[in-house]
Amino acid sequence: MRNSYKCHLLLLLALMLPLQACGLAYSAKPIEGWVVDAATKQPLEGVNVVAHWVVNFGMEGGQGTDLMLMETVTDRNGRYAFPGWGPTQLPVGRPWEARMKSQSPELIFYKKDYWWNAVSNETKGPQPGPGPLVRTSDWNGKTFELKKFEDTLDRYGSVVSGVLTSVSWGSNCRWKQIPRMLVALDRESARLWQQKIFNDLPTIQRVENASVREACGSVKDFFAEYLK
Numbered sequence: 432m433r434n435s436y437k438c439h440l441l442l443l444l445a446l447m448l449p450l451q452a453c454g455l456a457y458s459a460k461p462i463e464g465w466v467v468d469a470a471t472k473q474p475l476e477g478v479n480v481v482a483h484w485v486v487n488f489g490m491e492g493g494q495g496t497d498l499m500l501m502e503t504v505t506d507r508n509g510r511y512a513f514p515g516w517g518p519t520q521l522p523v524g525r526p527w528e529a530r531m532k533s534q535s536p537e538l539i540f541y542k543k544d545y546w547w548n549a550v551s552n553e554t555k556g557p558q559p560g561p562g563p564l565v566r567t568s569d570w571n572g573k574t575f576e577l578k579k580f581e582d583t584l585d586r587y588g589s590v591v592s593g594v595l596t597s598v599s600w601g602s603n604c605r606w607k608q609i610p611r612m613l614v615a616l617d618r619e620s621a622r623l624w625q626q627k628i629f630n631d632l633p634t635i636q637r638v639e640n641a642s643v644r645e646a647c648g649s650v651k652d653f654f655a656e657y658l659k
Contacts (some may be wrong), residue, residue: 443461457498458517459484459532459566463510466540469576474509478577479612481539483598484566486521488529496522497599498531502609509574518564533562537597538570541612543619544587545577547594584628593617593630604647606638613638614657 437568466478484499498519505511521529534551541547552569580587594616600606606613613633620632 437540453515455529455530456486456518456520457566458519459499459515459563460538460568460571461515461534462513462538462568462571463571464511464538464572465574466511467509467574469578474505474507474575475542475545475577476505476507476509478509478511478540478542478545479615480511481503481541481595481598481609482536482568483539483614484531484535485537485597486529495599496602497605498522499536500598500600500605500608502612504611505562531562531566535566536568537562538568538575539594539598540575540577541591541594541615542577542607543615544580546580547591548575548577549597550575583621584623584626588623588628588630591623595633600633601641602645604642604645606641607647607653610654610657 453493466475466480468475480503482499483497485495487495497517498521501513502515503511531640533554537549537551539547539549540564550570552567554570574655580590582590595612598605598609600609600613612634616632617634620630620634623630623632635650638654642648642650
């Protein structure tokens with residue numbers, strides 16, 4: 432009788448876990464920062480900045496998808512800002528163990544002819560469970576330095592190709608959330624190919640391919656205002 436009770440209790444707990452995961456809702460506080468040239472310390476205008484908050488799942492959190500994805504561009508003072516958001520629930524259909532790791536958000540900085548860079552929160556030991564439900568960025572209120580790229584063009588083409596590898600822009604029509612970054616990378620890809628420099632940057636054509644698979648609407652119409 433006692434063993435039967437334990438079995439029923441374990442079964443009930445197992446059934447509740449997916450419901451608990453589905454009920455998780457994350458929020459984030461606003462982020463503000465500045466970008467300067469590493470050598471001159473002068474503000475850098477026109478830096479593309481992407482922020483994304485990643486939900487991980489699968490074996491040891493080996494798979495991930497963006498719960499929230501945003502972009503902006505620095506102004507003449509090198510300033511960028513992202514608004515707060517949430518609460519936003521985890522996507523329906525994700526495994527029960529899906530959670531946001533403590534590193535989120537990740538901030539990605541890109542400007543033509545500079546080393547692109549990405550930063551995230553520091554972690555101190557393992558983070559059990561879903562982690563903090565209200566997220567902040569370690570980089571809020573700080574200044575970030577970008578270095579001029581002073582290596583070969585071949586090296587530049589290889590390095591810059593990785594700028595969005597951590598972003599799931601090609602699924603669920605998420606490319607619509609970072610149009611200015613994608614246009615900047617499309618133009619850079621074309622410039623490099625004209626000089627016969629291999630690169631694997633995201634392009635508008637690759638966005639078109641993703642759109643066909645997911646019925647995201649007209650890519651041409653969507654990007655028209657950003658390509659002016």
